[in-house]
Amino acid sequence: MKLSVLGAKLTAIEVATHIGVDKSAYSKIEKGLRALTVDELQKMAQLFNMTTDQVINHDGKMPKEVIIEDKTAVEQMRLIQQLDEDDKQTIFKLIDKMLTNTSKKIDARIDSAMKDFNEYLKQWLKLLAGKKYLLPMHFVMDLRAN
Template sequence: MSLADNIKIIREKQGLLQKEVANHIGVDKSTYSKIEKGGREVTVAELQKLTKLFNLTTDAILNYDENLIPKEVVIEDKTIIEQMQLLEELDEEDKNIVFKMIDKMLTSKKFKDFFAKNVSSL
């Protein structure tokens, strides 16, 4: 695939309009359209702006392969063991945040359960 093809595919996968990308890199929509069709080369400055917009490296854009880009992880459809393995992949700070959130939710649940049980008996 060409750079023009890669840019178009990435833009579409990220749900961006041509106009949005054109504005971000500082060209009009018709000029951007030419870029995607291969009728105009991308300047280095434009490519640098694309890396920021797409949150990809220059190399990832030039050699785009959608199979190499990490996909969104959805933990809900995983088994408990898979969920724990995914949590183990987090760095320590992120793990601590996740566990603090779980602690807070469990504590809130215990208080709600306690309150519901004791208020209902009055």
């Protein structure tokens, strides 16, 4: 892989030194006569701030990073639809899981709030029962049962 393809402003010697090979070995790598070892590939990816996949599959055009959060819902769905079927299913499963967890959290918060409200109401009714306020008979009977 030629340095110019990676858009590098480094010399072949600098790259060779960084990945731990001599100039001759690096020249063979550039010409396709020698493959990179995994360690050399990782070092090259690090040097060019790329993933190993980007180095291996590089076609001269660096893809722009896609940040889905700053897109509209329609644009987000269009981007998701561009994924292959397995990736789409993975995304949808993650969304399903998150929505399920969110729903459970909301249900738990509602249950907790209802318990707090019921406890507050019982305390309030007990306080009122101790006073000489006129309460409906069923409230008084419920308070005596507790």
